Every structure is written in structure tokens, then in C-alpha cells.
Amino acid sequence: MSLLSVSNLTKSFGGLMAVNDVSFGLEQGTVMGLIGPNGAGKTTVFNLITGNYRPDAGEIMFDEQSLVAQSPHRIVSIGVARTFQTIRLFPNMEVIENVLAGCHCRMHSGIFAAMFRLPGQRREEQASLRIALQELEFVGLTDQATNKAKNLSYGNQRLLEIARALASQPKLIILDEPAGGMNAQETADLVRLIKEIRARGITVLLIEHDMSLVMRICEQIIVLEHGALIVQGSPEEVQKNPRVIEAYLGVDED
Amino acid sequence: MKKSYIIYAVMALVLSFSPFFLNPYWVDVLNNIGLYAVLALSLNFILGHAGMFHMGHAAFFAVGAYVTAILNTMYHVPIIWLMPLSGIVAAVFAAIVARPIIHLRGDYLLIVTIGIVEIVRIALVNNIFGVTGGSNGIFGIGRPEIFGLVIRRPHQFFYYIWIFLAVTVFLFRMLEDSRFGRALNYIKEDELAAEGSGIDTVHYKLIAFVLGAFWAGMVGNIYASKMMIISPESFTFWESVLYFSIVILGGSGSIPGVILGAFLIVGLPEVFREFSSARMLIFGAAMVIMMIFRPSGILPPLPRTYKLDRVRKGGSQA
Numbered sequence: 391m392s393l394l395s396v397s398n399l400t401k402s403f404g405g406l407m408a409v410n411d412v413s414f415g416l417e418q419g420t421v422m423g424l425i426g427p428n429g430a431g432k433t434t435v436f437n438l439i440t441g442n443y444r445p446d447a448g449e450i451m452f453d454e455q456s457l458v459a460q461s462p463h464r465i466v467s468i469g470v471a472r473t474f475q476t477i478r479l480f481p482n483m484e485v486i487e488n489v490l491a492g493c494h495c496r497m498h499s500g501i502f503a504a505m506f507r508l509p510g511q512r513r514e515e516q517a518s519l520r521i522a523l524q525e526l527e528f529v530g531l532t533d534q535a536t537n538k539a540k541n542l543s544y545g546n547q548r549l550l551e552i553a554r555a556l557a558s559q560p561k562l563i564i565l566d567e568p569a570g571g572m573n574a575q576e577t578a579d580l581v582r583l584i585k586e587i588r589a590r591g592i593t594v595l596l597i598e599h600d601m602s603l604v605m606r607i608c609e610q611i612i613v614l615e616h617g618a619l620i621v622q623g624s625p626e627e628v629q630k631n632p633r634v635i636e637a638y639l640g641v642d643e644d
Numbered sequence: 645m646k647k648s649y650i651i652y653a654v655m656a657l658v659l660s661f662s663p664f665f666l667n668p669y670w671v672d673v674l675n676n677i678g679l680y681a682v683l684a685l686s687l688n689f690i691l692g693h694a695g696m697f698h699m700g701h702a703a704f705f706a707v708g709a710y711v712t713a714i715l716n717t718m719y720h721v722p723i724i725w726l727m728p729l730s731g732i733v734a735a736v737f738a739a740i741v742a743r744p745i746i747h748l749r750g751d752y753l754l755i756v757t758i759g760i761v762e763i764v765r766i767a768l769v770n771n772i773f774g775v776t777g778g779s780n781g782i783f784g785i786g787r788p789e790i791f792g793l794v795i796r797r798p799h800q801f802f803y804y805i806w807i808f809l810a811v812t813v814f815l816f817r818m819l820e821d822s823r824f825g826r827a828l829n830y831i832k833e834d835e836l837a838a839e840g841s842g843i844d845t846v847h848y849k850l851i852a853f854v855l856g857a858f859w860a861g862m863v864g865n866i867y868a869s870k871m872m873i874i875s876p877e878s879f880t881f882w883e884s885v886l887y888f889s890i891v892i893l894g895g896s897g898s899i900p901g902v903i904l905g906a907f908l909i910v911g912l913p914e915v916f917r918e919f920s921s922a923r924m925l926i927f928g929a930a931m932v933i934m935m936i937f938r939p940s941g942i943l944p945p946l947p948r949t950y951k952l953d954r955v956r957k958g959g960s961q962a
Contacts, residue, residue, distance in 0.1 A: 471842075484948070492842065495841075505818050
């Protein structure tokens with residue numbers, strides 16, 4: 391049984407078929423890459439899985455629950471966390487508070503408990519703070535904890551987004567171009583980080599344009615073109631596939 | 645101990661003895677400042693923390709005041725019992741009117757909330773359900789009575805109002821520094837990212853409205869029993885503008901800032917009564933200058949502090 395199974399997913403915007411009858415399965419514990427030329431519908435697939443868009447047709451099953459027509463925050467609490475293609479942090483808040491945002495959906499205390507500082511609420515705050523610190527340490531940003539998010543470097547902001555996603559204790563983490571804007575050293579560190587995420591038993595689904603990164607860490611790759619899935623397979627299979635070569639390099643006119 | 649705490653303690657001490665050396669007129673000015681401060685603090689969750697441009701807060705204040713006035717004059721329910729009830733009715737009203745508009749952003753929300761406060765005022769003028777007394781309002785509202793002590797003089801109201809303010813400050817301070825306060829701040833910073841991080845944005849925005857309205861309703865109760873007469877003129881759009889300016893001028897999301905804002909916006913016009921014709925001119929100029937030089941208010945909020953070292957070292961104990 392796949393952790394995530396997408397079947398016949400379809401979404402159009404006006405006359406544009408952004409995602410057309412896409413089906414794939416993602417096994418627990420794997421790292422899967424979603425690649426394709428610009429405008430192929432990769433981010434739309436992500437937005438459909440994370441509940442930002444509603445599909446026109448098709449089904450998304452995660453852990454034996456349907457994600458279709460669930461709100462984005464529900465999907466996070468079900469166990470799917472995401473990062474954004476364009477970094478979306480809480481710029482004027484501290485780094486640690488950004489990570490605490492991820493902890494939010496695992497906390498329960500309400501207004502009354504907070505106003506009167508009930509013991510359960512204090513314990514929960516402490517426990518969440520501990521988790522947030524652990525995640526910061528995991529991505530290597532411990533020393534930035536009390537800095538404002540907007541003061542971090544670009545690469546560190548991407549790491550902070552990953553820490554925030556991890557703090558929600560997901561089963562699946564969806565990374566939208568995590569290496570975008572990173573230099574070679576930062577990308578190498580990111581590869582190591584993604585491997586460590588997988589080692590924690592978290593399944594990873596990522597969009598990435600850096601092919602060397604994709605080929606290094608993904609066990610499974612799916613290729614989209616014009617909204618349709620053209621291949622699913624291992625990196626070797628995908629690299630040899632004539633349709634993928636055609637999609638990326640164009641077809642010989644003769 | 646931090647220097648700011650000492651300053652606050654000294655100011656609280658001076659304030660708590662002020663009825664002994666101020667005449668009743670100035671004590672009453674302080675009472676008004678206190679009422680406006682609580683109202684602005686209740687708006688602060690919506691406007692300051694969640695960043696929602698809500699300019700209809702006087703509507704919730706009005707609902708609370710009218711609930712108290714109607715039930716007290718018609719059924720002689722004691723004022724003090726009506727305080728939580730006024731809050732609850734205002735909160736329910738807020739939940740009903742805010743639910744359909746909660747997804748609106750920025751200036752769109754602003755316009756709709758102006759509509760709400762106007763609708764409430766006009767409904768009151770038109771003697772809705774035949775209980776609001778039309779444009780004359782309701783008179784003969786009773787005084788609050790606590791353990792046999794009837795509160796009627798300005799200095800009695802001073803302690804009544806300022807103790808209510810102190811309790812509010814304490815509870816709101818706790819609330820700011822919690823999961824709830826953070827959730828509102830995430831929404832203010834980036835709503836989409838907040839939703840994508842697992843925060844139920846619609847729920848929290850609604851709760852901010854309901855909580856703010858609950859407090860505004862309770863202030864409505866105090867106001868009705870202090871004035872003994874209420875009429876629709878006390879709940880105009882202009883009132884909402886005042887609360888709005890108190891929050892923005894003092895510092896969105898900052899409790900000391902909002903209280904300072906109440907002193908400036910409500911207190912200063914009393915001090916400069918002689919220049920009352922030039923009041924609005926100076927007020928407008930001051931707001932423009934503020935927005936240029938201190939856009940986040942006179943006393944912007946301080947960042948929350950987390951005892952990270954204790955968590956790191958502490959290990960298992962809470």
C-alpha cells in the first residue's frame with residue numbers, strides 16, 4: 391500500500407489543462423522527484439496535494455484518507471508538510487517562532503488555558519519549544535534562533551522553511567525547489583539533509599530543476615510535460631527514456 | 645528586574661492614588677481613558693495581532709451596552725450579572741456577522757466593518773424590536789453593586805474601571821504570549837504560509853473577533869451603568885475610528901502602546917480644551933507625522949522572549 395496515491399488527477403485553469411489525468415504512487419520511506427520543463431504543472435500537482443487547489447477530477451489518498459476537499463491546515467495535521475517555491479516565512483518574527491508555527495497543529499491548549507497559564511499549557515509550550523529547537527538543530531540553525539527570519543541568508547531561509555515543515559511531525563514532506571538560489575556548497579548540504587530526513591522515516595517528494603541533485607537523491611522520478619505524466623521510474627530509467635529526452639531537448643526535425 | 649517594569653510599577657502606583665489629588669472632573673477623564681483603553685485592547689487582538697482592518701468595533705460595544713440597558717431597565721437584572729451576559733451576546737453577534745466576511749482582506753474588510761457599525765447604529769435609531777428607545781436611547785440604567793457597595797461616584801468608578809483594565813491587561817498579556825497570540829501573528833505576517841504550516845486561519849480570525857467582541861460587550865456594560873443613559877450617538881463610526889487610531893498610534897500589538905495611545909487620543913483633547921477648534925487639525929497633523937517617522941506606533945511591541953537555555957539544559961523537567 392502506497393503512502394500517497396494519486397489517481398487520475400485533473401485540474402484546468404480556464405482553457406489551460408494544468409494537470410491532465412496524472413496518476414502515481416509514492417511508497418513509504420522513499421525520496422521521489424517530480425521534474426519537467428517550466429509550466430509542466432509540477433507546482434500545481436503540489437498545490438493539489440496540499441489542498442491549496444481543488445482538483446476537477448481524480449483522487450488523492452494519503453495514509454488511507456482522502457486529501458481532496460480538505461483544507462490546507464487539515465492536510466498538515468494529517469501528516470503532509472510543505473515548503474514553498476517562493477520562500478514564505480514570517481519575516482518579522484524570530485526564527486524559533488517560525489519553527490513553532492509548525493508545532494502549532496500538534497498542540498491543543500486553548501484560550502482559557504493560555505490566559506490562566508494552566509499546567510498543561512505550560513508543559514505543552516515547553517515541549518513544543520524543545521521540538522522546535524531540535525528541528526533548528528537538525529537543519530543547523532541553532533545559533534540563529536532569536537534572529538528575525540528576514541535577516542537570514544537566502545539559503546538559511548530555505549532551511550528554516552524545512553525546519554518549520556518538519557516541526558509539524560509529518561509523514562510526508564513536500565519540497566518545492568529546495569535548492570533554488572543555493573550555491574554548490576549549500577546544495578551539497580541540502581542533499582545530506584534530505585538523506586537525513588529520509589533516515590528519520592519521513593517520505594520526501596520534491597520538485598527540483600537541479601538535475602544532478604535529483605539524480606543523486608531520488609529513488610523514484612516522475613516526469614510531467616504539459617500537465618501529463620510521461621514517465622515514472624528510477625533515475626536510470628528516466629534518463630534513458632526517449633520521451634524524457636524529447637521533452638527536455640526537443641525532437642529532431644528529420 | 646528590568647527598567648521598564650519599574651517605570652510601569654511607579655506609574656501604576658501614581659495612578660492608583662490619583663483620585664485622592666484630582667478633582668472629580670479629571671477622575672472622570674481618567675475613567676474615560678480606562679474605558680477606551682480596554683476597548684482598544686480588545687480591538688488590538690483583531691487589528692494589532694491578526695492584522696485585520698476592523699473599523700466596526702463600536703458595534704460590539706453597542707450590543708453590550710444595549711443588552712445591559714434593556715435587561716436592567718425592563719427586567720431589573722442587576723448590572724454586575726449582566727456583564728458576562730453582555731459580553732456573550734456581543735460575542736455571538738460578532739460570530740454571526742464576522743463569519744461571512746472573515747475571508748476579506750485589508751481595505752475590503754475595512755469597508756464591510758464600517759457597514760456593520762452603521763447598520764447597528766441605524767437599527768438602534770429605528771428602535772429595532774421596539775426595545776432600543778430609538779434616537780432618544782434608554783435612560784434610567786442602574787448602577788453596579790458589588791457586595792452591597794453601589795458604585796456611583798467618579799472615584800468609585802475609577803477603581804472599578806481600572807481594576808477591570810488591570811485584569812484585562814494581565815489576561816491579554818498571557819494570551820499574547822501563547823499559541824493563540826502566535827497564530828494571530830502568523831496570520832498577520834503571511835496568511836497563506838500560516839495555513840500551509842497547519843494553522844486554521846479562518847478559525848483563529850473568527851476567534852479574534854469573538855474574543856474582541858466579548859470584551860467590548862463587557863465594556864459596554866460598564867459604560868451603560870456609568871452613563872445611566874445610552875443613545876445611538878455614542879456608538880457611531882467615529883467611535884470606531886478612535887479605537888482604531890488608539891491602536892495604530894500607540895503601537896499595534898503592544899499593550900503599553902495601546903494604553904499610551906488611549907491617554908494621548910482621549911486625554912490630550914481634554915488637556916487642550918481651549919484649543920478645541922484646532923484639535924482635529926493638530927490631531928491629523930500628528931497622525932501624518934507619526935506614520936512617517938514611527939509607522940509601527942509610539943511603543944511598538946517587543947519580541948516575545950523564549951527561555952531557550954532552560955529548555956536546552958532542562959531536558960525533561962518542565
